[in-house]
Amino acid sequence: MTAQAPALTLGSIWRRWDPHIHAPGTILNDQFGSANPWDTYLSAVEASDPKIEALGVTDYYLLDTYRAVLQHKAKTQLADVTTIFPNIELRLTTRAANGFVNIHLLIDPTEDDHIEQTERFLERLEIDAHGDTFKCSRADLIRLGRKTLGDEASEKALVAEGANQFKVEFAQLKNTYRRSDWAKKNILIAVAGGKDDGTSGLRQASDATLRAEIEKFAHIIFASSIAQREFWTGKRPAISVQGLKDRYDGCKPCLHGSDAHRPDEVGQPDQDRYSWVKGAATFDALRQACIDPEHRAIVADAPPTGALPSQVISSITISGADWARTPTVPLNPGLVTVIGARGSGKTALADIIAAACDAVPPTIWSDSDDALRTPSFLARARPLIGSAHARLVWGSGESVDRALDGSDAGQLSAYPRARYLSQQFVEDLCSSTGISDGLVHEIERVVYQAHDPNSTDGATNFTELRDQNSHRFRQSRYRDEAAIADLSDHIATELENEAKVAGLRQQITQKTKLIADQTADKGKLKLTGKPEFIARHEALVMVEANLRRTINALSEKHRTYTALQDEVASVRATTAPEMLRQTKETHLKGSMSDSQWEKFLLVYNGDVDATLRDVIAVTELEIQRLTGDAVVAQDQNTPLIASDQDLQAVTLNTLTAEIARLSTFITTDQHVRKQLQTATATIARETAALQKLQTALTSAEGAEARRKKLQGQRIDCYERIFQAIINEQAALQELYQPLLKRLAATSGTLSKLQFSVTRVVDVEKWGRFGEENLFDKRRKGATKGVGSLTALATEQLAPAWRSGSASDVRAAMEAFMAAHAAQLLSHAPFEKTEKAELRNWMNQFAHWLFATDHITVRYEIGYDGVDIRKLSPGTRGIVLLLLYLALDDQDERPLIIDQPEENLDPKSVNDELVPLFIEAKKRRQVIMVTHNANLVVNTDADQIIIAEAGPHALGGLPPITYRGAGLDDRATRVEVCKILEGGEPAFQDRARRLRVRMER
Secondary structure, three states, X not given: OXXXXXXXXXXXXXXXXXXXXXXXXXXXXXXXXXXXXXXXXXHHHHOOOOOOOEEEEEEXXXXXXXXXXXXXXXXXXXXXXXXXXXXXXXXEEEEEOOEEEEEEEEEOOOOOOHHHHHHHHHHOOEEEEOOEEEEOOHHHXXXXXXXXXXXXXXXXXXXXXXXXXXXXXXHHHHHHHXXXXXXXXXEEEEEEOOOOOOXXXXXXXXXXXHHHHHHHHOOEEEOOOHHHHHHHOOOOOOOOHHHHHHHHOOOOOEEOOOOOOOHHHOOOOHHHOEEEEEEOOOHHHHHHHHHOHHHHEEEEOOOOOOOOHHHOEEEEEEEOOOOEOOOEEEOOOOEEEEEEOOOOOHHHHHHHHXXXXXXXXXXXXXXXXHHHOOOOHHHHHHHXXXXXXXXXXXXXXXXXXXXXXXXXXHHOOOOOOOEEEOHHXXXXXXXXXXXXXXXXXXXXXXXXXXXXXXXXOOOOOHHHHHHHXXXXXXXXXXXXXXXXXXHHHHHHHHHHHHHHHHHHHHHHHHHHHHHHHHHHHHHHOOOOOOHHHHHHHHHHHHHHHHHHHHHHHHHHHHHHHHHHXXXXXXXHHHHHHHHHHHHHHXXXXXXXXXXXXXXXXXXXXXXXXXXXXXXXXHHHHHHHHHHOOOOOOOOOOOOXXXXXOOHHHOOHHHHHHHHHHHHHHHOOOHHHHHHHHXXXXXXXXXXXXXHHHHHHHHHHHOHHHHHHHHHHHHHHHHHHHHHHHHHHHHHHHHHOHHHHHHHHOOOOOHHHEEEEEEEEEOHHHHHHHHHHHOOOOOOOOOOOOOOHHHHHHHHHOHHHHHHOOHHHHXXXXXXXXXHHHHHHHOOOOOOOOOHHHHHHHHHXXXXXXXXXXXXXXXXXXXEOOEEHHHOOHHHHHHHHHHHHHHHOOOOOOOEEEEOHHHHOOHHHHHHHHXXXXXXXXXXXXXXXXXXOHHHHHOOOOOEEEEEEEOOOOOOOOOOEEEEOOOOOOHHHHHHHHHHOOXXXXXXXXXXXXXXXXXXO
């Protein structure tokens, strides 16, 4: 009957082995003395520090000292030594640098008849000497010794001499081993790797083949140097893992013992080079070390360290729960796998551990139907959990207690002490319908954590770091986009001005003719007054007209200055404070004091109030001076203006009064007088209007030059926008550099993950807006019809938009405008006579043409050349686990995963995830619920917890039991094969050349 897996143990942990210690009475070089050597020897083993938990009792060719050690063990000595096994040291006929190559037979002591079986095997080894054949047995060693020493020597001396003479042919040993099924099951071959008595001493070229064959035959190399270990695990440039497989039948563990021949050497290897084997202190752990030498065996002063004690869960204890038949579950600090049939309590354990770490999502404690439909044990069992609590103990000694019904969830720390990848969490992040803001967020978090904390300038997450790097360029882009909008408005105005030139010229011609006609008509009036009065009247009228235009201009200035006063007040009261508020908000991280920020308040350069008061006062005074006081003629015969007075110094009111006085002397015909006054007023008014038209014409004629200058500024802004986009792209690319450097140095699964920053261009959006909002698609030309604009932009603009430099984008837009602007402008959906609509349309047209809202900078995450958004749910699951297992190395908290293989195909599990779990367990505790044999066997799980549930109790939870050990436990391996589909093939795949038999 096959043994059941043991009650729950801690599984595979690093334990000290000494596989090579001689004992008192050893056949050769016995220096243990004669006065109570066993007490000294046993005390030295028991006092070893670090303590020896597995002991290889070494002797040459025989098991006598091994028997003696077992007898002392039976007397309750060597209490800490769990496993004692024979190490039979043989000498080959092959010479090394200083003697002969030593080879060791390490015997599995598990079976009761292992001593008898070992001696039967040894007896099959023979040498021919002195015309006789001698077997490897005590009797024949004595016989062989007698051939040299004669009959007078003591039995001990004869055995020693026989052993000294007995050399084993390598070919004989190898053939004898391969013909024995028992030997292949129960003996591990170790060969010395040193130069004095090991294979390194075979330095002649003629010995190269023999050396390779001996080392290929061995399962273990007795060597203590780092160089040897790196060589035999494929870490040296001289040979790869595949090279070791091809030449030596695989990698091999290096072990080292104290090789003690005297008391002070017992358990004291040179330079504290202790042997550490990961597993239970059983011979099967040594087999596992032969299967996985890199991760299961090491020679060093201390074993490898994993996660920090404060980040390791030592145990979880469930109280107040009669259904928890294994109330305390110890947890290995490395990789813990929880297996079992469906409904056996696997997820229950993961949920409970996560709850005690404050790592379950809040929805677990919800009473909603969605929560009850989740795979979560705590959610579904909540009505039946009652007052059960979980007490979690950390490696640092700290403990926490949590209610399993979630009643204290609202009072817990917001920081989870573990990362829990529940089934629901993984499904949500990897579902085909839900990519993946969550997945992208997790990737961003890992990208952020890849940065040296000293280089993040205080950013606490990826978003802050991204904004820090790109904020400057985004602001630059926004400013130039606003500038383009303003420039487009000004350009539209100048286009309108250009369009006015012909009309203004026509109006000027008309005004000029009108003034000429009025002057001619005025000249035809029959005036009866004295000629000197008429001439004086005409002169004064001309001066008055000029003066009135001057006063009108001053009045316009006055209105401008008073409006500017209002604007200054508004800027001070509203605009400047609002601009300062926006600036502070935009640059909030500046953290300046209020007094410092006040210095950024926009103020006028100088006392503008005084300036405005001065110019207004001067203008008012000038208007008043030119206008003068009201004048009333007291005597119609007395001139108000002397004939020799400078008319340029006369005020308007005086001129007006004098013109009125002279009018009474020009004619007595009231009708003619009225005509004269009208003609005079018309000529003055139209002359003023003509001057305005001429000023407007001059401005309009300069509109083309101004428009071209503005268009140059606009295209400059457009180019700067793209330079800002390119700069933002480069800044974002820089965010990924720490992670990209790591990925570039890797191969295999990790190298398939790529990060890139690209410009994303929605050409269709740009073209569609124009077609739907701006153009009459019925008109002829290249832009006729739906999709025509998009097609043109795709061909002529999109390449530069997507990957061109800022100057490339500028050149492409200039070429596009030269080729199509006139035609596009002709496609306005109304006639040019509709000026108000046309101006509004022109603004929209310019804003659309130079818009950049269809261009965004996006960071893309790919896997094996495919954008993450297009990956299958299974492959997204791989990416997710890549993050947590390989890249998220700043997170040292325990990682709890519930069935990561759910979305993955078996090949992906073996090829992609297994190596990641192997590496992850070196630096953090990983607790994984799984039903995939590869994730248990090929990851070399340190602890296998087997969950079992009894019959479901009515109105209660079924009893749940947990048991198990490490893979080095035979019964646990059998359970793995029974429970997990593909278990036995997984073992065979992992074992490679050393077949680990399932029944053992």
